[in-house]
């Protein structure tokens with residue numbers, strides 16, 4: 509369906525009153541403009557072969573494996589995590605021991621941050637010209653033809669303490685820090701458990717996979733995605749199709765549908781399960797396992813009426829740490845399928861769309 513497209517550039521006028529310099533206009537600001545008239549700026553309109561309206565399998569919600577971490581049979585639990593990581597690269601976990609109250613508070617303070625006046629959010633924006641990912645921002649990676657996703661974000665590391673830069677943590681609401689620290693401590697327990705299972709699934713010792721990711725230096729990077737209501741959700745995407753660069757990503761969304769997974773040549777909505785954690789297998793686990801586990805290709809759609817938010821936690825090796833297929837998993841019949849390289853070099857190639 510073609511809309512009467514909003515003229516490119518015109519929408520900048522209303523917000524030219526802004527006082528803060530920034531790399532690009534925030535989607536949240538664009539979404540709140542009074543002169544959109546049911547249209548969106550051209551750079552948010554995806555090409556025909558990407559538009560969710562034509563590329564989504566409608567009426568089918570993908571039932572990705574749902575795994576009960578409280579399963580009393582450890583062998584069955586191990587087998588279900590192994591199968592899901594090998595065949596799907598994504599699964600949801602329930603009974604994960606992060607109290608719903610802790611998650612609810614995390615979501616509350618994140619939402620309160622995004623609802624602050626724009627000037628306030630800009631105080632922790634990525635500085636202009638800065639090469640890191642931490643901070644409040646909009647555009648993440650190079651996109652063909654200057655296209656943009658309908659989403660703003662905030663990134664900041666939460667663990668280990670030596671990796672934290674509080675410059676990028678919101679000061680408002682005042683309980684933001686304490687709430688995120690509490691969530692992180694619970695998250696570390698779940699992550700250790702999952703990495704242990706993934707390790708044993710490959711026939712390794714409990715801690716071997718974690719060692720291959722930097723051990724206790726494994727970094728926890730929290731992101732908040734803020735997808736405001738979009739006048740043309742059938743033409744736009746939130747986060748564009750990608751696999752995560754992390755080892756695993758542990759995500760909680762709000763209740764608004766949006767996550768899609770590519771399976772057997774098609775895009776499907778992933779069912780929302782209250783209080784579940786969504787686990788994405790990322791590129792580094794695919795590499796360490798020499799391709800046994802698969803990183804999942806996913807994207808997000810946006811809603812016409814509702815704001816969607818999500819809180820992915822990316823578990824990443826330290827920048828200078830080298831990641832490659834675990835030597836024990838390699839032999840003459842199973843040669844390495846991936847190069848061993850520093851994580852920061854992997855990230856550079858991926859963000860700049862260079863061969864690995």
Ligand SMILES: O=C(O)CCC(=O)C(=O)O
Nearest residue numbers: 733747761767808818820
């Ligand atoms: O919002 C989501 O459900 C997924 C977000 C995501 O894939 C990302 O931020 O990389």
